[in-house]
Amino acid sequence: MRSWAVRLVPLAVLPALVAALAGCQSARKADPDATPSRKPVVAGDRYVALGDSYTSAPAVGEPTGPPACQQTDRNYPHLLAEALDLDLVDVSCGGAKTPNMTTQPQVAGTDRLPPQVEAVTEDTALVTISIGANNGSVYGNLVIRCAQLALADPDGAPCSDLAQQNDDVLPTVFDGVVEGIVETVDAVLERAPDARVVVVGYPQIFPAEGTCPELPLAEGDYPFGRGVIEAFVQAQARAATESGAEYVDVWAATEGHDICADEPWIAGFEPAKAATPYHPYAEEQEAVAGLLEDLVARQG
Template identity: 25%
Template sequence: MSRVRVVSVALTAAALSITTLAAATQANAAGVRYAALGDSYSAGVGSGSYTSESGSCSRSTKAYPYLWNAAHAPTSFSFVACSGATTGDVIANQLGVLNTSTTLVSITIGGNDAGFASTMQTCVLNSESSCLSAVDTAKSYATTTLPGKLSNLYGQIKSKAPNAKVVVLGYPHLYQVPGSCIFGISDTKRTAINSAADTLDTVIAKQAANAGFTFKDVRTVFAGHEICGSSTQWLNSTTLPISDSYHPNASGQASGYLPSFSAAA
C-alpha cells in the first residue's frame, strides 16, 4: 500500500472515530431532560455573548449549561439561571421548569444570599477593616441563615424533580494569594474574600449532601487561574460592564465549570 494510501486510510479512520464518539456522546444524552438553575455563575455573567431573550438575567451562550447542551444534545434543555438570583428567586421564578420527567439539574446558588456583591464593593472601595467586617458578616450569614434556605430550596427541587440527578456546583477562590498583581486590593483583603468562598462552599456542600445531591468543588480546578494567578486568568477583576466583574470569563466557564459539571452529569 502506498504511503499516500496509508495516510488517507488513517485520516478516514480518525474522522470516523471522532464522528462515532460525537454520536455516542449525543446518544448517551438521548432522553436527558436538563434544567439549568441558579445565579450569575450559572447564567454565565462575565463571559459575554448574552442572549437577547434573557434580558437582565444575562444568560450567555458561553455559560457551562449552554456549552453542555450544545455538546450533548439532550432531549430538552431549560436554561433559566439568572444574574442576581437568591435561593428565594430560584423558588419563585425557576422551579416551574422542573417536573417528574426532568433527569438532570445543575445549580450554583447562595452567593447572593450571603451578600457577595455588596461585600466585594466594600472590599474594593473601602478600608481593610471595613472589608474584614463585611466578610465576617457574610460568613456569619452563611453559617447561620443560609443552611435553612438551601435546605428548603433543595427540598423543593427534590419534590418537583424526584427522578433527576442534581449537581450543585460551588464557587472558586477569586484570588491567588500571594499572586502576581502589583496593584489592587491588599493580600489581607484577598485572603479574607477567599475565606468567605471557603465558608460558603462548606455550607453548600453539606446541604447538598443532606439532600442526596452531588456537590462539585471548583476551587481546585480554578487554582492558578484566579485573579492574580500564575496561569491564564479565568476570572474577571474589575471590568466593564461592572456586573461582569468578579465572575468567570469564557475560559472559566469552558475550562473550569464545564468539565466539573460534565464529570458529574
C-alpha cells in the same frame, strides 16, 4: 453604591467557621425515598439549570433569556447541553439568591421572574444548582464596598477591621445558604422524583497569597475575601451532603486561576476579554462544563 447589607465575620473566626462547615455532620439525613437519581444522563434528556451570575456567565457569549439575567450561550449549562445533546432550560439569573430558587420571585430589570424551581417538570432528568453568594449581598459588597474602603486605607485591612466589630451575622448567612440549597433540592425532587441533582460550587476568586491591581482591595483584606468565598463553597458542599445531591468541586478545579493568577479564569476590575468584572471568563465555564460532563454521563 450599596453599603454592607450584612455585618462581617472577623477574619480570625473564618478558618474555624470554614472547618465547621466542612466537617459538620448533618442532623438532617437524606430521605431514602427522595434521594436524587444517579442514572447516566443521555441525549434528549431535559436539563434545567438553576443559579446566579456564576451560572448565567454575563458577556461570555451571546445573550439568551431575560436581558437583566445576563445569561449567555457559552455558559456551562449551554456547553454541557451541547456536549451531551440535552434539552436545556436555563433559568439562571444574575443577582439570584437562595429564596429565588423556591419561594420568592426575582425582579430582574422590568421582569418579575417566578422561582427558578418552577422550570423543573416531572420529566426533567438533570438539574444543576449553583447559588448562595448573593445572600445578604455579600459578594457584591466584597468586591465593591471593600474596594471603596481600600481607597482610604490601602495598606491596612479595613474590611477585616470592620468585621472585628461584628461576628454574628455572616455565619447566619452561611447557614441560610445550606438551608436554602437543601430546600431547593427537596423542591426539585417533589417535581421530578427521578431527576439527577448536582450542586455546583464556586471557583477560587481571591488569591491564596499576594495582591494584584485587578482586585483593588486593601492588602490585608485579601485573606478575608478568600475566606468568605471558601465558607460559601463549604456551605454548598455541606448542602449537597445533607440533601443527598451530588457535588462538583469547582474550587479545587480552579486552583491557580483566581483573579490575580497568571492565567485567570475570573475577570478582575477591568476584564481583559469577554466577561463582566468579577465574573467568570469562558475558560472557567468550559472547566465547569467538563466536570459536569464527566459526572453526569456516567453512573453516579
